Amino acid sequence: xxxxxxxxxxxxxxxxxxxxxxxxxxxxxxxxxxxxxxxxxxxxxxxxxxxxxxxxxxxxxxxxxxxxxxxxxxxxxxxxxxxxxxxxxxxxxxxxxxxxxxxxxxxxxxxxxxxxxxxxxxxxxxxxxxxxxxxxxxxxxxxxxxxxxxxxxxxxxxxxxxxxxxxxxxxxxxxxxxxxxxxxxxxxxxxxxxxxxxxxxxxxxxxxxxxxxx
Numbered sequence: 001x002x003x004x005x006x007x008x009x010x011x012x013x014x015x016x017x018x019x020x021x022x023x024x025x026x027x028x029x030x031x032x033x034x035x036x037x038x039x040x041x042x043x044x045x046x047x048x049x050x051x052x053x054x055x056x057x058x059x060x061x062x063x064x065x066x067x068x069x070x071x072x073x074x075x076x077x078x079x080x081x082x083x084x085x086x087x088x089x090x091x092x093x094x095x096x097x098x099x100x101x102x103x104x105x106x107x108x109x110x111x112x113x114x115x116x117x118x119x120x121x122x123x124x125x126x127x128x129x130x131x132x133x134x135x136x137x138x139x140x141x142x143x144x145x146x147x148x149x150x151x152x153x154x155x156x157x158x159x160x161x162x163x164x165x166x167x168x169x170x171x172x173x174x175x176x177x178x179x180x181x182x183x184x185x186x187x188x189x190x191x192x193x194x195x196x197x198x199x200x201x202x203x204x205x206x207x208x209x210x211x212x213x214x
Contacts, residue, residue, distance in 0.1 A: 023101035076133035
């Protein structure tokens with residue numbers, strides 16, 4: 001009886017894992033539930049038992065993404081140096097990479113999925129609060145100095161880069177930008193670009209720390 005109750009949960013997770021791989025590889029518009037079922041070697045009816053529609057499946061993947069992001073955003077208040085900021089932002093970009101189909105096809109997804117439309121706005125707000133917390137930590141540590149009037153604009157620029165850098169990478173090299181072998185270099189470049197937004201406000205030692213990541 002116990003194994004019977006666990007089996008649907010395992011199948012549901014397998015479906016999500018396969019769907020995520022296909023969505024990341026081909027993009028959301030090009031992946032059907034039939035393709036996902038075929039990839040797993042199950043019937044479409046078996047897939048629909050767990051996820052009655054493609055939107056249901058997308059929403060389940062979004063739940064995973066949001067949870068992973070929330071776990072990493074919680075460390076913002078502990079940042080007190082450029083090196084610590086690097087270690088904070090890198091996992092955030094890793095989550096974006098792991099669920100890159102969401103960002104690659106973001107406009108289309110938001111236009112047809114009301115749940116994503118509402119909740120992604122909240123994600124942007126949480127990202128902004130996290131960036132503010134990072135800046136506050138660097139200010140307390142005297143690693144940077146910035147006028148209050150400039151702080152809000154800097155936070156928004158950081159959130160834009162954090163949320164849409166993948167689109168830029170894809171536009172620069174559509175055939176190769178999203179290949180798994182590119183992940184490490186792409187993620188490091190993304191973090192460096194984000195932290196470079198802080199460069200005009202960093203102290204000398206903090207700038208040296210940033211330069212070491214170049």
